[in-house]
Amino acid sequence: MERQVSNRYRLIEPLGEGGMGVVWRAYDELLDRTVAIKEVRYTGVGDDKRADLNRRTIREARAAGRLDHPSVIVIHDVVEEDGRPWIVMQLIRSRSLAEVIREHGPLPVAQAALIGGRVLDALRAAHATGVLHRDVKPENVLLADDGRVVLTDFGIASLEAEAGLTATGGLVGTPAYMPPERLNGEPARPESDLWSLGATLYAAVEGVPPFKRDSWAATVAAVLRDLPGQPVRAGVLGPVIMGLLQRDPAARMSADEAAHLLRAAASEPAPYGYAAPPAPPPGPAGSWSDMTGPGERGPAGTVSLRARRRGWFLGVPAAVLAVAALGTGGWYVVTTSQSATTPTPAPTSTSTPAPSRATASPTATPEASTTPTTPRLPAGWRRLANSAGQFSIGIPQGWQAKKSPTRDSITVTGPGTPGMLLVEWTVPDKPVADPARAWVELEKEIQAKGEFAGYERIGIRSTTYLGRPAADWEFTRQRGGTLIHVINRGFRTADGRHYALYWDTTDARWDQDRHYFDQFVKTFRPE
Structure with missing residues (x-):
């Protein structure tokens, strides 16, 4: 028997599973449309902590739902059922950047710049409203069938003004794409998302992230102490990547400078030739x-x-x-x-x-x-x-x-x-x-x-x-x-x-x- 959430969303099939839950294909019977629902699961924590995490997740989903940008996933609804949050999102037929890298290897420079420019544009829109992503990585960059590049999984994002909700003592994110200040216990900031974007661009053109090691602990140690290896396939993207991967957040390349260099890199001729359109200028999309x-x-x-x-x-x-x-x-x-x-x-x-x-x-x-x-x-x-x-x-x-x-x-x-x-x-x-x-x-x-x-x-x-x-x-x-x-x-x-x-x-x-x-x-x- 098919299950319903909130007496409205009929779960059809699981689309994927990660550390924070399961994403389902579902049918919205009220509005007659297919959606994606993230069932957020917290395991190994007590009831009090789980309740705090649920409240945080709901508030952060609502924060992400305020964003209106073509490269940010649309959140339709958030409900709580069976003691956990369910986040209802736009269903985007897509493949992740991680899948493409695994199946096709490193991307051409112009294509990586194109994707990076769209992700950066989404981050700038989020940062302008006080929302941080905190887990930018190839798995969360979707290359949609309809041509868009969409940044998803703002489920661990937090409003800067509500940073107290993140003080749970846990480390949320993927070490290979996590900036050193986060691993040192410092709070996330917009520059932290830029570091993760740099690591994502590195993986896009090199095929592997810059600090990937054999174990979780070794990866953390590499981020904290090692310099990233000089990328050999990056071409004109090299200065952007290395500028974003500066260990000191104050010395990190700014979003404006990165956007300018990504536009230039996207217009470089590439094998078989295509380059990216520049990111839209600041301002309401579609005005x-x-x-x-x-x-x-x-x-x-x-x-x-x-x-x-x-x-x-x-x-x-x-x-x-x-x-x-x-x-x-x-x-x-x-x-x-x-x-x-x-x-x-x-x-x-x-x-x-x-x-x-x-x-x-x-x-x-x-x-x-x-x-x-x-x-x-x-x-x-x-x-x-x-x-x-x-x-x-x-x-x-x-x-x-x-x-x-x-x-x-x-x-x-x-x-x-x-x-x-x-x-x-x-x-x-x-x-x-x-x-x-x-x-x-x-x-x-x-x-x-x-x-x-x-x-x-x-x-x-x-x-x-x-x-x-x-x-x-x-x-x-x-x-x-x-x-x-x-x-x-x-x-x-x-x-x-x-x-x-x-x-x-x-x-x-x-x-x-x-x-x-x-x-x-x-x-x-x-x-």
Whole structure:
């Protein structure tokens, strides 16, 4: 018989187990959704101490629940049942960074920098609200199927203002990733999380943590007395790693400097080429502002601990699956791909004619481009800027842009057409060389899974966009009994940010509505 928690959450299956409990896949019968629930277990302690630990866990879960950031796990609820806390979280289909390192070995520098930048961005958001993580390590860094990097398990985090709750006499955390001040009995501080990030980056590029030894005691001793071995695979990440692993917290590299160096490292060419988008600037994620010019006016604008599937999209790991809800229980897949060419700043936009049906030219030579100034908007359009995605785009009057609450994407819709534009900025799982070839491989994956009913390719071809190699994937498919026509352009900017511009409308209105996509790609500009 299936078990229920709080007369609401039906436990389905365990997803993973650790020292502090079990994570379950569960079904929220009130809100009709699948969630992850962490069952927190404390063993080997008396009743009084267990009660204190439960109170601490509940308060810390609530503290983490205040965080609103795309790289921080979403906590929906926390309840107490059977004398222990149950933390209800967003279920993210993902693999941990630790799993990826174990299965694929050290990561390319650009990919490690990309992941590190997103983790650092999450930590900065947490530290700004007084929340410390205290257990940053590869096992707690999730590489989500939808392209996000998510920091999870704030279960041992504590508000700095409520540090008294942590005085239990125990040491919480993983020694190989724990800073020396914590091992010396000093309280955690933001710099402590930065040290753990440095150790995590070291493990990402070297394959092993910097102070890993044969036993727990030997590992603790190494952190306290030894210098980290100079990383040999880190390349331009070396200064970041060694700066974060300074034994004295006061001498440790600052978060601002680390963020700057991670952006630079992420944009370095890597094997097969992809680099990371920089972390969003400080400020509310997904905030919009109006960028009005003459004549322009408008309104201001868990976790699976195991993988959903055993492998990455090994042939096209940089083509990220972006999933958006369609009504009740329906889903469609939006995909992105990016270029691997060494960055050369030359912003431009080109409009290319639609290919004829049933053609494909994934190896076509990119077209030449020019370098225009900021484009003039069509009459009646206004320019909006998104701070999290670091871009601006023109949209017609009366159209609205809505930020996804869980994804790095926005959706633009308006009156007079069933069409929809989706702009997504993504994190690639792994680098690939040819954006058009990535579309071809991803197409094979989708067809093998049967995810697009009535799918028919119109064309996959290379092009040039914003002075960069890009690829357009155009196809039709059935959705809810209607034939939908899609074009999706994937590309990477010169400084390493990845975007996709996706447009779909009904096939019957394709010729009538195609001009919207052409105008959107002309007005889009990375900031």
